[in-house]
């Protein structure tokens with residue numbers, strides 16, 4: 001079955017040149033170097049830094065085309081001095097300009113977001129300018145590291161999003177940055193969805209997207225915690241990393257999420273990254289789109305029932321509604 005529906009990927013990343021400092025990849029480079037005696041971290045670093053760069057979004061769009069994705073929500077991450085002790089070559093102001101220009105170059109295809117660390121004194125001005133003057137569509141991705149989304153220190157950013165009426169995208173995967181797994185699975189971990197529930201109660205009008213839907217250990221907690229908080233939705237990015245191991249389990253999970261929050265609060269998403277290391281043949285985005293597109297048939301196989309209307313909602317209609325897009329936008 002081919003659902004005639006716009007497909008919106010609610011979570012993706014595109015980077016320009018020098019958006020990420022070498023410190024961001026220090027751990028990944030060290031792990032790579034440890035695999036053989038003739039390898040050194042400085043040998044891999046240029047590959048890691050250049051491998052994510054797409055200077056105009058054209059390669060990323062080609063990747064979306066291959067997968068049948070109509071539009072992507074593109075995140076910015078500020079991984080400079082406040083987190084990694086070293087700023088990227090391209091400062092946040094210039095990165096914001098890049099995202100505003102990316103949107104103009106690819107209208108209706110790329111919807112970009114702004115993220116500036118709250119420990120930078122001018123963060124509120126930069127974020128406001130990105131949304132009001134740059135036309136950026138939301139604030140994210142916010143990755144709690146050394147703070148939680150409910151903390152007072154970041155509340156002004158949340159209030160600003162609330163005032164501007166744009167969603168915030170907040171990371172809820174157990175690991176952060178290039179430490180994908182994490183080691184603290186308890187509520188002490190600042191990325192635990194429990195902190196988002198606290199924030200959502202304090203600002204009930206703020207639109208909050210729980211990026212990665214608590215991947216992997218908090219998938220049930222994430223949905224349970226926001227069940228009665230209608231301002232929160234789940235994005236199912238990162239689940240594309242595992243669904244092919246056990247499609248039945250993925251269907252069961254989607255059904256559990258639907259039971260707790262409703263199909264109207266589940267957003268299709270991938271966390272697709274830009275650059276030659278991640279796009280083209282290396283991208284599994286087409287499989288992920290096909291899987292959700294065929295959700296009604298895939299579900300029937302395991303005794304579940306997803307309607308075409310629910311699949312359409314998850315694939316794109318929900319995101320369009322949450323972002324307030326009109327038809328064709």
Ligand SMILES: [Zn+2]
Nearest residue numbers: 141171172211
């Ligand atoms: Zn994330």
